[in-house]
Amino acid sequence: MINKLKFIFLSLFGFVFFLVPFTIGGESKIMLSHIIDFVKNNILDEFLAFTAASAWIVLIGTVVFMFYTSKSKTINNMFKASPLNVVLRITGSFLYLMVLNNWFASYDFASVILDPNTGGLMAGEGGLLTTLYITFFVGILALPLLTHFGIVEFIGILLGPVVEKLFRVPGYSMIDAIASFVGDGTIGIVVTDKQYQRGYYNKREAYIIATSFSVVGIAFAAAVADELGFGSIFPVFYGSILLVTLIIAFITARLPLKKFEPEYYEGKTPKTVEVPEDETVVEYAYDSAVEQAKDTKVLDAFIEAIKNIIHIYIGFLPIIMAVGTISLIIAEFTPFFDIISAPLVPLYEFIGYSTDVAAQMAPASLAGFADMYLPALFISGAESEAARFFIGVLAFTQLVFMSETGMILVETKIGLNFWDVIKVFLFRTILSIPLLYIITNILVAMNVLSF
Numbered sequence: 001m002i003n004k005l006k007f008i009f010l011s012l013f014g015f016v017f018f019l020v021p022f023t024i025g026g027e028s029k030i031m032l033s034h035i036i037d038f039v040k041n042n043i044l045d046e047f048l049a050f051t052a053a054s055a056w057i058v059l060i061g062t063v064v065f066m067f068y069t070s071k072s073k074t075i076n077n078m079f080k081a082s083p084l085n086v087v088l089r090i091t092g093s094f095l096y097l098m099v100l101n102n103w104f105a106s107y108d109f110a111s112v113i114l115d116p117n118t119g120g121l122m123a124g125e126g127g128l129l130t131t132l133y134i135t136f137f138v139g140i141l142a143l144p145l146l147t148h149f150g151i152v153e154f155i156g157i158l159l160g161p162v163v164e165k166l167f168r169v170p171g172y173s174m175i176d177a178i179a180s181f182v183g184d185g186t187i188g189i190v191v192t193d194k195q196y197q198r199g200y201y202n203k204r205e206a207y208i209i210a211t212s213f214s215v216v217g218i219a220f221a222a223a224v225a226d227e228l229g230f231g232s233i234f235p236v237f238y239g240s241i242l243l244v245t246l247i248i249a250f251i252t253a254r255l256p257l258k259k260f261e262p263e264y265y266e267g268k269t270p271k272t273v274e275v276p277e278d279e280t281v282v283e284y285a286y287d288s289a290v291e292q293a294k295d296t297k298v299l300d301a302f303i304e305a306i307k308n309i310i311h312i313y314i315g316f317l318p319i320i321m322a323v324g325t326i327s328l329i330i331a332e333f334t335p336f337f338d339i340i341s342a343p344l345v346p347l348y349e350f351i352g353y354s355t356d357v358a359a360q361m362a363p364a365s366l367a368g369f370a371d372m373y374l375p376a377l378f379i380s381g382a383e384s385e386a387a388r389f390f391i392g393v394l395a396f397t398q399l400v401f402m403s404e405t406g407m408i409l410v411e412t413k414i415g416l417n418f419w420d421v422i423k424v425f426l427f428r429t430i431l432s433i434p435l436l437y438i439i440t441n442i443l444v445a446m447n448v449l450s451f
Contacts, residue, residue, distance in 0.1 A: 003290050003293045003294040006294075006298075007150035007292070007293035010149040010293070011145065011149045011150050011151035011154070011289070011293075012151075013145055014143075014147075014149070017030070017032065017145060018031075018032060018139075018142070018187070022034065032135065032138060032187075035134070036134045036135060036138070039134050040125075040134070044130075047134065048100060048124075048125075048130065051096075051100075051129075051130070052100055052101075054313050054317075055097050055318065058093045058313070058314050058318050059089075059094060061078070061079045061314070062079055062086055062089045062093070063090065065080050066086060078310065078314050078315075079314065081315070085315070085319065088319040088323065089315075089319060090318075091322040092318030092319055092323075092325075093318045095119060095123075096122075096123050096321045098113060098114070098119070099114060099124055099127075100123055113325065115332065117332050117377075118325055118328040118329045118332055119325050119328075121373070122324050122325050128371070128404065129317060132317060133313075133317065135186065136309060136312050136316075139187045139190075140187075140305050141302070141306070141309065142305075143187070143191065143194075143308075144305050147191060147195065148292070148296045149289075149293045149301075150291075150293045151289065152200070153285065153292050154285045155285075156170055156173075156200075156285075157171060157281060157288060158282065159171035166250060167250060168253040168254070169208050169253065170201060173213065185214040185215050185399070185405050186404060186405060188213060188215075189210050189214045189412065190312075190408070192206055192210045192213075192214065192412075192414075193210070193414060194308070196413065197265050197268070198265075199265065199271050200271045202261075202262040202263055203260045203262065203263050203264075203265070203415060204263075206260075207260040207414055207415075208249070208253050208257075210409060210412065211399065211400075212245070212249035212252050212253075212399075213249060214405060214409075215397070215399055221234075221237070221238050224376050224392055224395070225238070225392065228376055228392045229385070229388065230389060230392065237392065241393055241397060243439070244393065244397040244432055244435045244436065245399075248397065248428055248432065248435075251431060259415070259420070260414075265413060316411055320408070323402045323406075324370075324371060324402060327369070327370030327371060327402045328370055331371070331374055337363040337370075338363050340366060341362040341363045341366045342362065344361070344365055344366075345358045345359055345362045346358075348362060351437055352441075357382055357384045357387045360379055360381070360382050361379065361390065364379040364391045364395075365394060365433075366429075368394070368398050369398070369401060369406070369425050370401065371404075372395055372396075372405075375394065375395035376391075376395065379391040379392070384450075384451055385449045385450050386444055386449045386450065386451045387451075390440050393432075393439075394429070394433070394436055397428060397432040397436075398425055398428050398429050398432065399425075399428055400421055400424050406425075409424075
C-alpha cells in the first residue's frame with residue numbers, strides 16, 4: 001500500500017509542481033516559476049550573496065585543484081576539469097563576481113562587460129544566471145518527484161506506441177518534453193541527461209529528445225510575446241512554436257545520426273517495455289510505476305538531487321556565464337552577426353519583406369545563437385508584425401543558445417561538442433524558416449497578422 005501511495009502522491013505532486021499553472025497574485029504560472037518570483041521579490045539580496053559565495057568557491061577551488069588532488073574521488077570530480085573547462089570556470093566565476101560587485105567600473109574596458117546588454121544581462125538582479133541559479137536549485141531538488149517515483153514509467157508505457165511511431169523515442173520522453181514546454185528547456189535537458197544515464201534512453205534517443213523537445217518554457221515565451229506585441233494572440237504564438245518544434249522533431253528522428261549510435265550509457269541495462277499477455281496496457285503501466293516507487297528510497301533520491309545541484313553550480317553555471325557574456329559582447333559591440341547574416345537579407349526580401357525589414361530580420365535570425373532574448377531585442381522595433389512574429393517564433397524553434405541551453409547540451413553525457421551544437425542550431429534554423437514562412441503567410445491571410 002505504501003508503494004502505491006508513494007507513486008500516486010509523490011508523482012502527482014511532481015506533476016503539479018512542474019506542469020500545472022497556478023494563479024497567485026493575479027499571475028498564472030507553474031509552481032517553479034512562482035518560487036523563482038518569490039525569491040526575486042523577497043530574498044534576492046540574500047540569494048545573490050549565496051551565489052557570490054558559490055562563485056568564490058568555484059573560482060578558488062578550480063585554481064587549487066589545478067595543483068592539488070584530494071583523497072576524495074567525489075571532491076576531485078567536482079573541481080578537477082579539462083584545461084578548457086578550467087579556463088571557462090575561472091573566467092565565468094570571475095566575470096560573475098565582477099558584474100555582481102561592479103568591479104573596475106571606473107575603467108573603460110570594464111564598461112564592455114558591465115554593460116546591461118552584456119554582463120549585466122547575464123548576472124545581477126535581472127540576470128539570466130540569477131534565474132538559472134534559482135531554477136536549478138529548486139527544480140533539481142524537486143526533480144525526483146517527476147522522475148523517480150513512477151510517473152515516467154506510467155506515461156512512458158501508455159504513450160509509448162504513439163511516440164515511438166512518430167518520433168522514434170520511448171514514451172518516457174513526453175515527461176521531458178512537457179517539462180520543457182511548460183517549465184524550462186534547461187530542466188528538460190537535465191531530465192533527459194539523467195534518464196539517459198539511468199538507462200531509459202540510448203544515446204540516439206537522448207540526442208533526439210534533448211535537441212528536439214528542450215524548448216524554452218511557456219513563461220519565457222509569454223514574456224517574449226509580450227515584448228514583441230503578441231500578448232493578445234499568445235496561444236497562436238506558442239502554438240506556432242509547438243507545431244514547428246514537432247515537425248522538426250519528426251524529421252530529426254529520421255536522420256542517420258551516425259555519431260549518436262543506439263548505445264546505452266556505460267553498459268546500463270535498457271528500460272524496455274513488454275506488456276504481459278494477461279494485463280492491459282493501463283494495468284501494466286500502473287504496476288510498473290508502483291514497482292519503480294518501491295525501488296526508490298526518498299532520502300537517496302534527494303541526496304542524489306543535492307549532488308546534482310552542486311555539480312551544476314560548479315560545472316555548468318560558471319561556463320554559461322563565460323560563454324554567454326562573450327557571445328553577448330560579440331553581438332553588442334561588433335558587426336559579426338551583421339556580416340554572417342548578410343546572405344539572409346536577399347532571402348527575406350525574396351519572400352516578401354521590405355529591404356529595411358529584411359536587414360533587421362537577418363542578424364536577428366542568427367543572434368539567437370548567443371542568447372535567446374537577442375532576436376527579440378533586434379526585431380522589436382520593426383514595423384512589420386509578420387517580421388516580429390516570424391523572428392519571435394524562430395528564436396524558440398532554433399532551441400540552441402550559448403548563454404544557456406547550448407552549453408548545457410555540451411556538458412551532458414550524451415556526447416555533443418561545440419560543433420555539434422552549431423550544427424543543431426543551423427539545421428533547426430534552415431528547417432524553421434520555410435515552415436514559418438508558410439505559417440506567417442497563413443496568419444496574414446487570416447488577418448491575424450499584417451506585413
